[in-house]
Amino acid sequence: MSIIAIWGAGLPGFSVDTKLFRELGELLVGRESTALVELIKNAYDADATKVTILGEGIAKPDGRITVTDNGIGMTEAEFTSGFLRIAGRSKLGADRRSLWFQRRYTGEKGVGRLAAHKLARVIKISSRRWDGKERDPVAGFPADKALDATINWDKIEALDTIDEIDRSDAVTLKSIASGGKYAGTALTLSPLRKQWTERDREQFIDEVATLTPPEVLVGSLRPTVTTAQPLLDKLRVRDELRPGGFEVSYVSDLALSESELPAEAESASWIIEVDCDKGNRRLRISVMPTRKTQAEFSNAEPFVLDRKLEKTDPAVGFQARLLQMSNAQWPKRYQGVRVYFEGFRVLPYGDARDDWLQLDRDYRSRGHSELGRLRRRTSWDLPVGNEKEMLAVQGNTAFFGAVLLTRSGADELEMLVNREGFIPSEQFDFITETVRLAIDLQVRLRYAATSEVKQARQITKDRQQRAAQRAASGQAPTAYNLRELHEGARQSLNNARLAISTGRADEAEAELVQLEENLHSAAELGDEVISEATMFRVVASLGLEHAAFIHEVRSLSLSAQALGDALETIAREVTDDAVTKRLRAIAADARHLRERLRRNAIYLADVTGIEGRRRRSRQALRERVERVLGFFENAMARRGATVDIDIPTNLQTPPLFPAELVAILSNLLSNAIKFMGDKGRIRVAGETGDSSFRLRIENTGDKVDPQNSDRWFEPFRSTTTSIDEALGQGMGLGLTITRSLVDEYGGTIRFVSPSAGYATAIEVEFPRS
Template sequence: MWPAEKQKAVRLPGFSVDTKLFRELGELLVGRESTALIELIKNAYDADATKVAIVGEAIDDLGAGAIVVSDNGIGMSEKEFASGFLRIAGRSKTGTDRRSPWFERRYTGEKGVGRLAAHKLAHKLSVRSRRWNEEERDTLHGFPASYELAAEIDWDAIEELETIADIEESGAVKVESKKRSKESAGTQLRLAPLRRQWGERERNQFFQEVSTLTPPEILLAPLDDITATKPLLDQMSVRDELRPGGFEVNYLGDLAIPEGELPAAVAGASWVIEVDCDRQQRKLTISVSPTRRTVSEYTNAEGFVLERKLPSDSPNVGFQARILQKSNGQWPARYQGVRVYYEGFRVLPYGDAKDDWLQLDRDYRARGHNELGRLRRRSEWDLPPGSQLEGLAVQGNTAVFGAVLLTRTGASDLQMLVNREGFLPNEQFTFIEETVRLAIDLQVRVRYAATSTVKQARRATSGRQKRAAERASSGQSPSAHLLRDIHQRAQASISNARSAMTVGRFADAQAEIAKLEETLGSAVELSDEMTSEATMFRVLASIGLEHAAFVHEVRSISLVAQSVAEALDRVAAAEENIGRAKKLRAIAAESREIRERLRRNAVYLADVTGIEGRRRRSRQGVRDRLERVLAFFDASIHKKALAVRIQVDEDAVTPPIFPAELTALLSNLISNAVKFTEEGGRLHISTNEDKDSFQLKVENSGARVDIAAAEKWFEPFRSTSIDIDESLGQGMGLGLTITRSLVDEYGGRVRFVAPSEGYETAVELELPKK
């Protein structure tokens, strides 16, 4: 210790801060103009505003240009302006669970540097703020105010000073206040003159970045009209606010965002990907669902839902995501990619055109014949089986449009980078990134399985059957012709290979063997298709073997009924009692009706099962065959009092098919229509044709069939018929299955289509003309 007499007071030098700090911090903490405006908009949100307007005035003119930001929030008092707006890195928004005074929103910023955004944009800032008087908020007019603040900050004048300490006496910052009660609370910031001239290029860049500043409503709205199944997320959690008030941002003047294409484009979405990570329950749910549009094109497309309880050592984070995928085409440029939102505001740069935070573009460029690695590593999760070709179906950012929604409550450990663009890479964010990408990869797998393979098979099978139908003889079915053709080609390859080997041309022999392998591969494909139907058709064939005997039995019974009727007529003629005679004649009439119905059934069954019905393919007259089939269903049609409308020309003919096949097609479609039409309902049968195909449509006024989910009714034994119709019996659920098999044989198609006005359900079959 120094002796007391030698101790002297030592004055230490204090810190001083150069005014250059504003420029340095502004460039460091606010990376671009759109980031600057986002920070000012966030200030309005934190002030409990429900609306904020961004107005551009002559922004292509540095001298006259200005940007005005106005909101209807609670405003600022002079004290709040000094402690909050003028204090760099202030603490007004820090603390445990700090919330706004009215809507109790979690504050979106805590570093107190948002006001540097004003420095980024303009040389001067004018502030006009009307402070809320803390009385009840009016829903129509907003917060009442009784106090107004006016302030100006000249950033150029500040930077001419040496230190920040010199600002107070310089006049570079001016603040005044006065009582006011006529206008509602709110704040207006006027930024002028601008530091940068906003030409067309700068404006387009700005539009690209801020058009999705808040999540597009189409991503948040219910998707029941788009998806084929019920969406996972009924209501999405965008912000952590205890008293919902909504928040709307409007861009006006020179900054008015051009009308986007999104609302019309959303209907073109192919698949919907949804993620719900529940922090409280530590549960992850991922849903992949085809849209109605996809199901109408790929009728076997189905969704998949993954539910997993998260392990205790995984990062504890909660978030939601919804992503719309487009299979054929791209989303409008400004909506492409998956964006991240924190408390309802976009976090740049995630989703920018040049940002690939999910590595979708990288994997799209490098895609190849491989199973997706992320899914392969999760094989214990009971995922759909993968394919060595699914990697070819990976798409880039242009094919997805989506949002990841984060709140401070759900993702409390996330911290923004100093330049306000992106999060610090920690365990929570890595988990979010991996989970979202896993969900997209799951969609790739489900989509590939449901569409790509089906598309190839459909194209190959349809073309194959059309060619076979053209070349087959009139007595052959197309599939029978294919089998014979495969056999002949295989025999030719074997013969050629033998000849080549005999004379030592081993290369030619090897080429013939390669052809033989390809031919046998075609045989295996055709065999698989025929085998898949074999069990069902064996059952039907075993019934069909008895049809001939059954037809004879029906005809015999009809003759007995006719004999009974004639006998009753004779007894009635001899009966003296008029009443009894009348009853006998009535019974005789019923016997004749029984005979007529049995005769019609016998004729119908003979058409279907007789040799002539399967002897030769030829163009069939539709009207004549239709009348025979309708006669078979006459009793059911009469009982239900159905009105049948027929729009079939007398000369309408099918492409070459077997007569029995046309009878079966008409019977199956009309049978379903009769069964599922209400009493007093309507049936409509029509034909149409163009240069390439013949179409037959059967419509009815019964219960409506959901076209998006109608493919299941073509599966075997899918019958909804419970009550047994005395004429039609109880459905086995094979009518549409057989119909499709018959149509596929000729490379045609059958499907549910939109019905005409006045009808509820329509099934249309189409056969190629050649």
């Protein structure tokens, strides 16, 4: 067959320079990942179920990339009329589909082969063609024909015009025996046009990691994710009449690094689903809180919008699922909302610098206002808005999502000439507006659910801070609050009685409302105390045992001192120097034991003694930290611990009971020691700001993710399974008690991101007053 005919030359007086391939390649294929996508699409159109991308020595001059699939392959005629023909018509038509799985073709312009030019100087093709018999579900398509071909782009471009190609060896093609193997095609691209740097490789991996939509965005949601009924079971990814699946694997130099993405949808706070039915012209949007969100905000509720499309709306069919994360970000590689067309990602939508939904723009300009997109649709019976809800708008980093388009649903969309993005149209504008509408609904629902709870939490925090300021030095803030509420309720009742007796009904009603509010607050405060009562009874019983144990420890310390003195006396009377030396060493051990027992007795007295709970006062933080660390001296020595105390000597705490501060420090430092690992490091820091006092404890060893750390404050949640000689076995109450003590003063305790060199950090913050 004539190569001249293949390239379309031969008209009298008309010729085409071979540089056309370079120009077309640069114009039609923007970047390496785009080029690879085009080659993978070829495999998909050939009914492949698996494609393997092998990178070998890509940082070297002779590096190569091999693309192998298990599709139906090509005959010699199909290779020349299809693969070699630029801008061919083989995929044009109303409903052109693949032979076996009946997939809608993903390419229409026949320019995918120019992707090979983008990647390498030479491409070698080895293909075995399906014989038309039944496909084996495991092995694939049986083959009866095969071919080998080579395209050397350097040799082609060394020629003047394309009509010279037929008389050169720039393109070779020969038929070979199939060898009884199954059908498929392998493209070997080598040498590569550039030596890939590590940055090139990382950028490539970032772009192709989500080449096909992750299962979490298209599969069924487990009941553990949300209590609401999902709008969609499984999302439609591709238009294929016979489902066969499609998998892309990256091997060797192009292997994807281990994903840092949480494998479960439970990491999300809210789930957004969109189903736009083109045939029935029906739009449905679902916004659902996850179980995690409902546990924190019990009033968080799902919402479903179900409407007929307006006559003016373009007829576009698509589905979408977005996972939103509050107060955190998705891993960088997965941030953003990506667009997929027939199951393949369309760049650049979802790239770090692409803001196609204008989320980052609105996040930067957010202010006190209602969301305009929802305000303009007041006739839709949407949830009621709030003048501050736009403050809750988030940028792309808070979303991990996929918008799924198929040719049958969005047949009017056309790719840009460089294969990156769609040509602007009213159809794509409709998709953008609809997805953004769904996100705005989620913003409104999240603001409504969280603002009320956050406001209540702030009220409680302010109330505890005021109580801590006003309560007597010997009175707990919660006790002061209850007494204040009781006094307010009694006063409101007296005022109501007086107003009723004088016929002032309006005043009586107002006083009764105030009485009801005071009783409600008292009931809430009482419920908090009652819920902790059982736990604190257990701790109190241990505290009583410790109080009794103090006397025993002191007695033992005196006995150890007496033993040391006795041994010293005997040592002076013995004439054998070796025995004397041995006795004095034992006496020194006894005195050391006495000192340890004495120090521990003092520590326990700080926690359980009456003085530790008699009066709140400002305390020197560094001195208290050093005293508590002394209690754990033996445990730290056995682990080879290093402690860095970064606390000014003059730094004092807000007014606290000494026993409370010791309990807080003991619980946090014992945890740090337990989990720092051998030869671990601990850092204790303290500082004051304009309005707050902060204590921060960091340690090496085991890591706690701040995003998923709330569970460690739950009662009896302990990770300690073995009993430590010095620290004991955790009951899982330390952090629970610590949070309760901090809450008492309107403070906060939370895990935070650690400093460089540390694995875990926890921070306590008190108001300074």
